[in-house]
Amino acid sequence: MRALLTLLALLLALPAAALELMPTTLQLPAQGGRAELWLHNPGPGRWQGQVQVLAWDQHLDAEQLQPSDRIRVSPARLDLAPGSTQRVWLLPAEPAAAVGEQAYRIVLAPALAGLPRYSLPLFRGPAATPLHARLQGRVETQASQPALRLSNAGTLHGRLHDLRFITADGQSTLLTAGLAGYILAGHERRWPLPARADGYAGGRFQARLQDGSEVDLAAADPAIAASAPGGL
Known part of the structure; x- marks a missing residue:
């Protein structure tokens, strides 16, 4: 027992x-x-x-x-x-x-x-339609810490997967594997970035959407916009 x-x-x-x-x-x-x-x-x-x-x-x-x-x-x-x-x-x-x-x-x-x-x-709200998230991005530096700042001027949230940086010569570095995060409609979010010797100059950021497609989010130059297809 x-x-x-x-x-x-x-x-x-x-x-x-x-x-x-x-x-x-x-x-x-x-x-x-x-x-x-x-x-x-x-x-x-x-x-x-x-x-x-x-x-x-x-x-x-x-x-x-x-x-x-x-x-x-x-x-x-x-x-x-x-x-x-x-x-x-x-x-x-x-x-x-x-x-x-x-x-x-x-x-x-x-x-x-x-x-x-x-x-x-x-x-x-409405499901994913042609009314999609509209993202604008730029790189900021605060106290020597770079960050990717994205704003969503669209009517739907944005969802980012597999955030990566691609240099001007095509070399790709994965920054966040899997779900990187959400950006709600009408909001801004900032992602800390690992330091790079080139300061992210001359390249671009890319993320995968929920439908498997990829979109360029922002270049290292300020206020370069990208409009994501439906479903981000």
Whole structure:
């Protein structure tokens, strides 16, 4: 009996594996509609927690998140046993059409320390269309630290993957592998850059879009603009 209790205690103490989430970016129509998030717990442990909705704003060098009641969640509390799957509904609290694109973060906050925490973007507004993110970029230097500053004058958010710098002679350096970050509509963001002997002079920056295509973002000269195709 003691051995059985010890085995049971060890099984209960196993950490939860990472939840499988689908999709990883959520979209709500501008008017009405709903979105669904599917969660699967492959085990070995149980994942318990709650779903939080945070309004998402950006400053030049920081993200700002505040609790919001404009998106309703069902269920708000989660208890996923190993091997179980759960669907979470996300519905706008207001049926009227949103003005512009609204940005949120959907946070899966664990009840117990040690369980993984998740944060997913949710956008309410038109899906990716020819009305795309419009980006302008330039290189800045502050206290000897170079940075890429991008502004989004478009009506939709921008999403950057695999940010790289390409020199005038075509040599490519990967600066950020995978997701580099988001730029919300009407906002600016700044990415610190590793120092280079050439100061990023004479080259250009490039990123991959969610559809797999690539776009030039900015050259090292100030205020050189690039307009990204739909879906960035």
